Amino acid sequence: MGLLVVGSLALDSVETPFDKINEALGGSATYISLAASYFSGPVELVGVVGSDFPREYIDLLRRNNIDLEGLQIIEGEKTFRWGGKYHYDLNVRDTLFTELNAFQNFNPIIPERFQKSKFVCLGNIDPLLQIRVLDQLNDPQLVVCDTMNYWIEGMKDDLLKLLRRVNVLIINDSEARLLTNEPNLIKASRLIRKLGPEILILKKGEHGAMLFMDDTIFSAPAYPLETIFDPTGAGDTFAGGFIGYLHKTRDLSSDNLKRAVIYGSSMASFCVEQFSTKALEDLSYLKIQDRFREFKNLSNFDQLEIDK
Amino acid sequence: MGLLVVGSLALDSVETPFDKINEALGGSATYISLAASYFSGPVELVGVVGSDFPREYIDLLRRNNIDLEGLQIIEGEKTFRWGGKYHYDLNVRDTLFTELNAFQNFNPIIPERFQKSKFVCLGNIDPLLQIRVLDQLNDPQLVVCDTMNYWIEGMKDDLLKLLRRVNVLIINDSEARLLTNEPNLIKASRLIRKLGPEILILKKGEHGAMLFMDDTIFSAPAYPLETIFDPTGAGDTFAGGFIGYLHKTRDLSSDNLKRAVIYGSSMASFCVEQFSTKALEDLSYLKIQDRFREFKNLSNFDQLEIDK
Numbered sequence: 001m002g003l004l005v006v007g008s009l010a011l012d013s014v015e016t017p018f019d020k021i022n023e024a025l026g027g028s029a030t031y032i033s034l035a036a037s038y039f040s041g042p043v044e045l046v047g048v049v050g051s052d053f054p055r056e057y058i059d060l061l062r063r064n065n066i067d068l069e070g071l072q073i074i075e076g077e078k079t080f081r082w083g084g085k086y087h088y089d090l091n092v093r094d095t096l097f098t099e100l101n102a103f104q105n106f107n108p109i110i111p112e113r114f115q116k117s118k119f120v121c122l123g124n125i126d127p128l129l130q131i132r133v134l135d136q137l138n139d140p141q142l143v144v145c146d147t148m149n150y151w152i153e154g155m156k157d158d159l160l161k162l163l164r165r166v167n168v169l170i171i172n173d174s175e176a177r178l179l180t181n182e183p184n185l186i187k188a189s190r191l192i193r194k195l196g197p198e199i200l201i202l203k204k205g206e207h208g209a210m211l212f213m214d215d216t217i218f219s220a221p222a223y224p225l226e227t228i229f230d231p232t233g234a235g236d237t238f239a240g241g242f243i244g245y246l247h248k249t250r251d252l253s254s255d256n257l258k259r260a261v262i263y264g265s266s267m268a269s270f271c272v273e274q275f276s277t278k279a280l281e282d283l284s285y286l287k288i289q290d291r292f293r294e295f296k297n298l299s300n301f302d303q304l305e306i307d308k
Numbered sequence: 309m310g311l312l313v314v315g316s317l318a319l320d321s322v323e324t325p326f327d328k329i330n331e332a333l334g335g336s337a338t339y340i341s342l343a344a345s346y347f348s349g350p351v352e353l354v355g356v357v358g359s360d361f362p363r364e365y366i367d368l369l370r371r372n373n374i375d376l377e378g379l380q381i382i383e384g385e386k387t388f389r390w391g392g393k394y395h396y397d398l399n400v401r402d403t404l405f406t407e408l409n410a411f412q413n414f415n416p417i418i419p420e421r422f423q424k425s426k427f428v429c430l431g432n433i434d435p436l437l438q439i440r441v442l443d444q445l446n447d448p449q450l451v452v453c454d455t456m457n458y459w460i461e462g463m464k465d466d467l468l469k470l471l472r473r474v475n476v477l478i479i480n481d482s483e484a485r486l487l488t489n490e491p492n493l494i495k496a497s498r499l500i501r502k503l504g505p506e507i508l509i510l511k512k513g514e515h516g517a518m519l520f521m522d523d524t525i526f527s528a529p530a531y532p533l534e535t536i537f538d539p540t541g542a543g544d545t546f547a548g549g550f551i552g553y554l555h556k557t558r559d560l561s562s563d564n565l566k567r568a569v570i571y572g573s574s575m576a577s578f579c580v581e582q583f584s585t586k587a588l589e590d591l592s593y594l595k596i597q598d599r600f601r602e603f604k605n606l607s608n609f610d611q612l613e614i615d616k
Contacts, residue, residue, distance in 0.1 A: 089491040183397040185514065186532045206493065207515035208527070219516070219606050221527030224494045249612070258609040292611060298527050300608045301566040303600060304557070 003247040004114050004140075005033045006046040006133050007123020007236070008103055009053070009071070012276060013083040014232055016090070024276035025057045026082065028123030028146065031233035033066045034280040035240025035267040036121070038288060040247040041065030044114045046133070050077035050102040060281060069111045077102040090228050091205060110136040119247045121239055122166075124148050127158040134165050142252065144168040144243050145197075146235065152179050163196035170239050172203040185210070186217075201242070201261065203235055211261050216254045220261045221299045223269035223291070230275045234268045237280065241267030259292075266291040311555040312422050312448075313341045314354040314441050315431020315544070316411055317361070317379070320584060321391040322540055324398070332584035333365045334390065336431030336454065339541035341374045342588040343548025343575040344429070346596060348555040349373030352422045354441070358385035358410040368589065377419045385410040398536050399513060418444040427555045429547055430474075432456050435466040442473050450560065452476040452551050453505075454543065460487050471504035478547050480511040493518070494525075509550070509569065511543055519569050524562045528569045529607045531577035531599070538583045542576040545588065549575030567600075574599040 012026030029047045036043050044067045051073060061068060080103035083096035108129055118141040122130040130145060145166040151159050152175060163169065169192065173185055182188040189200050189212040200212040204222075211218040242264035249256055266288055270279045320334030337355045344351050352375045359381060369376060388411035391404035416437055426449040430438040438453060453474040459467050460483060471477065477500060481493055490496040497508050497520040508520040512530075519526040550572035557564055574596055578587045 091491075183399075184534060184536075186534045190534075204515060207512060208529075210532075217532050217606060218609070219529030219532075221516075221529075221607075224518075224525050224527075226492060226494045226498075228492075255610070256612070259612060262609060296609070296611060298525060299529075301526070301570060301604070302563070303604060304564070304567060 001119070002042075002044050002114060002117035003036060003040055003119045003121070003243065004044045004046065004110070004117035004137075005029050005036065005121045005123065005240070006108050006110075006130070007032060007121075007125055008080055009047045009049050010080040010082050010103075011053075012232060013081070013096070014230055014275065015085040015096075016230055017086070017088050018227075018229055019275065021275050023081070025060065026232060026276060027080065028125070028233075028236045030061070030277060031236035031271065031280070032121050032123055032240035032243075033061065034064055034277055035237040035264075035271070036244030036247070037064045037066055038267070038283055038285060039241070039244030039263070042067040043244075044070060044117060046070035046108050046110055046114065048072040048074060048102050048106045050079040051075050053079045060277075064281070070109070070114055072102075072106075072109070074102045084232065086231060090231050093231070108133050108136075118142065119243055120144065121243045122146065123236060123239075124151075127151050127155050127162040131158070131162050131165070134162075142167050142243070142246065144170060144239060146170050146239055147175070149175055149178055160195060163192075166197045168199040168201065169197040170201040170203065170235070170242070172205070172235065176200075176202055199257065203238060209238070209261055209265060211257055213254055213257055218254075218258045218261060220258075220265050221295065223265065223295065224298070225269065225272065228272045231272050233277065234272050237271040238264040238268040240264075262292055262295045263288070266295060309427070310350075310352050310422060310425035311344060311348055311427045311429070311551065312352045312354065312418070312425035312445075313337050313344065313429045313431065313548070314416050314418075314438070315340060315429075315433055316388055317355045317357050318388040318390050318411075319361075320540060321389070321404070322538055322583065323393040323404075324538055325394070325396050326535075326537055327583065329583050331389070333368065334540060334584060335388065336433070336541075336544045338369070338585060339544035339579065339588070340429050340431055340548035340551075341369065342372055342585055343545040343572075343579070344552030344555070345372045345374055346575070346591055346593060347549070347552030347571070350375040351552075352378060352425060354378035354416050354418055354422065356380040356382060356388075356410050356414045358387040359383050361387045368585075372589070378417070378422055380414075380417070382410045387411075392540065394539060398539050401539070416441050416444075426450065427551055428452065429551045430454065431544060431547075432459075435459050435463050435470040439466070439470050439473070442470075450475050450551070450554065452478060452547060454478050454547055455483070457483055457486055468503060471500075474505045476507040476509065477505040478509040478511065478543070478550070480513070480543065484508075484510055507565065511546060517546070517569055517573060519565055521562050521565055526562075526566045526569060528566075528573050529603065531573065531603065532606070533577065533580065536580045539580050541585065542580050545579040546572040546576040548572075570600055570603050571596070574603060
């Protein structure tokens with residue numbers, strides 16, 4: 001019973017107030033797979049790159065227990081490239097360039113061996129492609145999906161079709177408001193869950209994340225970091241930790257979903273401490289457990305019964 | 309060992325997308341005292357109103373175990389009036405008018421009986437007046453203080469003098485960034501605590517609140533409300549619940565400070581459910597305990613040790 005991840009692989013050039021890097025490993029499928037691999041492997045990756053995709057990145061993914069049978073390498077094409085710049089306030093970023101290259105005509109083909117996967121994470125790509133992935137699968141049990149303002153604004157009908165087939169939607173708070181035209185996040189979450197996903201996770205950056213499921217609302221803090229080196233990939237890493245932990249434990253109770261949100265948050269907190277995927281390349285399970293415990297200290301409290 | 313509250317009393321006219329009210333009871337000292345009174349009374353209030361201040365509001369405060377010996381009623385003057393309008397997105401508000409009236413020349417005089425108070429809450433007023441209050445006190449044990457962007461921008465030197473004498477500063481996240489010129493809230497909190505307050509609480513509206521104390525960082529969620537009727541006074545109500553609970557328990561350990569933050573958040577969540585002080589007029593301790601428990605469900609989780 002596999003864990004399938006579909007999304008982008010990219011070469012990212014990122015500038016922050018602290019440093020800059022050129023053509024580092026990036027892309028939603030990359031971050032999701034690397035994060036998930038710490039919980040449950042091999043992770044089945046489906047994506048596309050050009051023939052210029054560095055051999056060392058292929059090796060890095062393989063070394064991290066990621067099955068690349070579904071990775072298309074298009075001869076003569078270049079890999080998707082993205083360039084971005086973060087300002088001193090890291091909540092704001094400018095996209096400097098986007099070169100889709102091989103990603104432009106991406107047609108996700110799910111290898112037969114992957115079609116029986118029960119856990120699926122659809123990274124942020126065209127909702128029509130996300131639907132095409134689901135069409136090739138044989139009765140998945142848990143479909144987790146990400147999207148972004150670009151698809152909400154430009155492809156809303158297709159997105160709505162997709163959402164009817166999704167179990168967990170992971171988006172950020174501004175995307176939730178955009179999707180529903182409702183400023184109150186609690187109301188917005190109720191509206192979104194009527195569109196299909198039984199479970200909604202709202203990412204709020206420095207303010208943490210919220211889980212909505214049945215009658216449960218769970219609010220997870222963000223890890224308090226004084227220095228965020230590179231926010232790129234934090235959301236994808238969250239999704240990877242989240243689904244990786246669920247795939248490992250096979251427990252979809254609300255108590256376990258809460259833990260999955262904390263594991264996702266833990267992985268995201270590591271991600272932003274270094275450039276690109278660096279922090280996700282040699283983590284240990286012990287470190288992840290330690291961070292999970294730090295989240296517990298950060299948000300748990302006890303009640304003292306006092307009389308009045 | 310009393311609990312002293314100094315701040316404004318006002319007649320508020322508030323318009324929201326849901327309703328509007330005219331000349332309802334308002335002001336920082338009002339909200340702080342009412343919230344604190346559910347934990348620990350009598351609350352000693354020091355403030356000023358004009359002779360037009362309605363008798364029914366005096367009665368309301370007295371009925372809620374608030375000691376008004378320090379309330380100055382200026383004959384022939386009018387009470388401080390404030391008018392504001394909230395938009396559909398309740399995070400944004402416009403001030404329609406501010407008439408300082410009797411508040412213009414407020415000189416806080418602490419009655420002798422109140423000067424021995426050990427717990428003090430300085431509502432958001434001119435830092436020079438907040439200093440003048442402290443000068444009249446006989447060795448307070450815990451000074452909690454609020455301020456706002458107006459004083460940070462216009463009276464920074466006086467504010468810095470005040471902060472050296474304050475134990476707990478309660479401000480919102482944008483005020484913390486303004487005070488330190490630092491966008492990262494964790495860094496900003498470290499800088500602020502170097503200015504004097506051992507304990508800092510950052511209010512983040514719909515994103516909850518954070519407590520910084522010794523090496524402890526605690527992140528409290530906001531109560532998930534679908535309808536916020538009137539956000540006016542939420543911050544003051546938070547402060548009142550916080551100091552009221554601490555005054556009741558006389559326990560300044562970090563575990564108890566966390567609880568105080570949750571009681572403050574609980575009181576604030578009630579406050580915004582109705583206009584003006586309505587929700588704070590007939591709460592029960594049972595309801596407050598229930599809401600505290602809801603906060604526990606909202607943010608606590610347990611760890612499941614899994615092997616890898």
